Amino acid sequence: xxxxxxxxxVDETLRECLVNCLVHADYEAGYPSxxxxxxxxxxxxxxxxxxxxxxxxxxxxxxSRPRNEIIMKVFRLxxxxxxxxxxxxxxxxSAVQNDFRLPELETNLEHxxxxxxxxxxxxSYPNLTQDEKAVLQxxxxxxxxxxxxxxxxxxxxxxxxxxxxxxxxxxxxxxVKIGNGPATRYALRVGSxxxxxxxxxxxxxxxxxxx
Numbered sequence: 001x002x003x004x005x006x007x008x009x010v011d012e013t014l015r016e017c018l019v020n021c022l023v024h025a026d027y028e029a030g031y032p033s034x035x036x037x038x039x040x041x042x043x044x045x046x047x048x049x050x051x052x053x054x055x056x057x058x059x060x061x062x063x064s065r066p067r068n069e070i071i072m073k074v075f076r077l078x079x080x081x082x083x084x085x086x087x088x089x090x091x092x093x094s095a096v097q098n099d100f101r102l103p104e105l106e107t108n109l110e111h112x113x114x115x116x117x118x119x120x121x122x123x124s125y126p127n128l129t130q131d132e133k134a135v136l137q138x139x140x141x142x143x144x145x146x147x148x149x150x151x152x153x154x155x156x157x158x159x160x161x162x163x164x165x166x167x168x169x170x171x172x173x174x175x176v177k178i179g180n181g182p183a184t185r186y187a188l189r190v191g192s193x194x195x196x197x198x199x200x201x202x203x204x205x206x207x208x209x210x211x
Contacts, residue, residue, distance in 0.1 A: 010094060010118050013090065013091050013094040016090050016091050017045045017087075017114055017116060019072075019087060021034060021045040021047045022034070023067065023068050023071050024049065024052070024066060025048055025067065025068070026048045026049025027048070030048070031048060032111050033048070034047045041119035042115055042116065042119070042124070043116050043117075043118070044113060044115050046112070046113045047112055047113075048111055048112075049067065049110075049111065050108055050112060051107040051112050052066075052067060053065055055105055055107065058087075058088040058105065059105075060089065061088050062086065091103050091114070094116070095116070098118075098120075099120055100118065100121060101124040101125075102188060103117075121137070122137060125172075131157060132165050132169060134155045134157065135155065135157075135162065135166060136175070138154050139151065139188060145178050145185035146187070147184065147186075148162050148166060148184070148186070151186070169186075170186075173189055174188070175187065175188065176188070
């Protein structure tokens with residue numbers, strides 16, 4: 001991907017996050033305040049109030065329920081929200097295409113926050129060992145949940161050592177375990193285990209509609 005396309009996609013992501021932050025904020029609540037912060041490698045968009053759709057609906061797209069219709073209309077007139085209801089998939093698209101760490105979304109009765117990264121997935125975990133980074137990179141690139149055996153063979157690491165590394169990544173909330181016994185698989189943690197299946201659906205939607 002050339003530099004122009006890189007900045008275009010990152011700019012598009014930040015625009016969508018800004019629109020979502022302002023359109024869905026519960027201004028009547030008054031607290032906590034709407035806040036947008038830029039850090040070294042990631043951005044945080046924080047607003048009062050709970051999202052009116054679920055995390056799964058946000059990531060899959062197609063369901064738009066803005067809390068502030070007038071603000072949404074302004075953004076549409078400005079051309080800043082062309083695909084209403086597909087801001088979520090666009091945000092995930094940026095992360096997938098650039099091999100960034102996947103966005104993290106938190107929403108409850110008090111506030112909603114989405115964090116997006118603009119650095120490589122491995123760079124967002126600077127304290128990992130080389131083996132831990134190798135496991136993380138393989139699971140990320142595979143696009144689906146992996147068994148210990150799959151990971152061990154792919155990165156030429158012993159089965160025992162791979163198990164140890166996976167255990168460390170689980171403890172650090174980087175990987176999540178799916179299933180039990182021989183069917184056990186591991187995947188990137190995306191908010192909750194239930195989101196993992198949804199993320200696979202999201203990737204299919206992104207490929208069909210945006211790539």
